[in-house]
Amino acid sequence: MSAMAKLKPKHFLWEVEGRVAKVRPERKNPLTFDSYAELRDTFRDLAYADDVDAVAFLPNGGNFCSGGDVHDIIGPLVKMDMKALLSFTRMTGDFVKAMLNCGKPIIAAVDGVAVGAGAIIAMASDIRIATPEAKTAFLFTRVGLAGCDMGACAILPRIIGQGRAAELLYTGRTMSAAEGERWGFYNRLVDAAALEADALEMAARIVSGPTFAHCITKTQLNQEWSMGLDQAIEAEAQAQAICMQTGDFERAYKAFVAKEKPVFEGK
DSSP states (O other): BBBBTOOOOSSSSSHHHHHHHHEEESSSBOOHHHHHHHHHHHHHTTTTBBSSSSEEOSSSSSSOBOBBOHHHHHHHTTTTHHHHHHHHHHHHHHHHHHHSSSSSSSEOOOOEEEEEEEHHHHHSSSSEOOTOOOEEEEEGGOOOOOOOOOTTTHHHHHHHOOHHHHHHHHHEEEHHHHHHHHSSSSSSOOOOOHHHHHHHHHHHHHSSSSSHHHHHHHHHHHHOOOOOOOOHHHHHHHHHHTTTTSSSHHHHHHHHHTOOOOOOOOO
């Protein structure tokens, strides 16, 4: 196991408070070759962190994430050969895989724009909260690329439906916050002044719960995408039996008997 509170990343802002890791962009177009790699490695390490139980992607100065830097990424990409390009696209995909497999629930608090890879970060999070002014776009086709980037064709239809996902991925148009909430992309909309507090309140609620069980829930939510119903039910039977061996299960029972609120310890 490892501690993440002392992490000092070079390409994004990081803070751990109350077992919640807070991630912010350092600038409007924050994603570069180096920042992708650092985010990938950070979320891989989170799988082994014992001082973080939830993650919150937060905006910075009214901006969530405008995607990759045009000069730092797109310019160099047009000069690369196929081997180098595939290495890059696999790296960006590995960042999403690390988010899905880190074992920590992730909340995205979206204000301003979440476009390109910024929209992917929101999409790959477990819970999404936005302001009414938030704008989200999977704009890959607008730069001559396919909409199938970083898992978008697999994940987005499961959130908003195949037809709606197809429209966004073919056209690259902006999804308004109202559309996002109506379609189920956003869990809810809140005023900008309350956005961060709302997201962190949700994170605090999560970390006060049975965090080992939350890790199991996240694992099953992701793994059951590719399972048949019989496999999924069996997988959940095994997962729940594991959770029944934890002290948190016994603590919850004793608290119920004593008519008290359980205090979970994540084990």
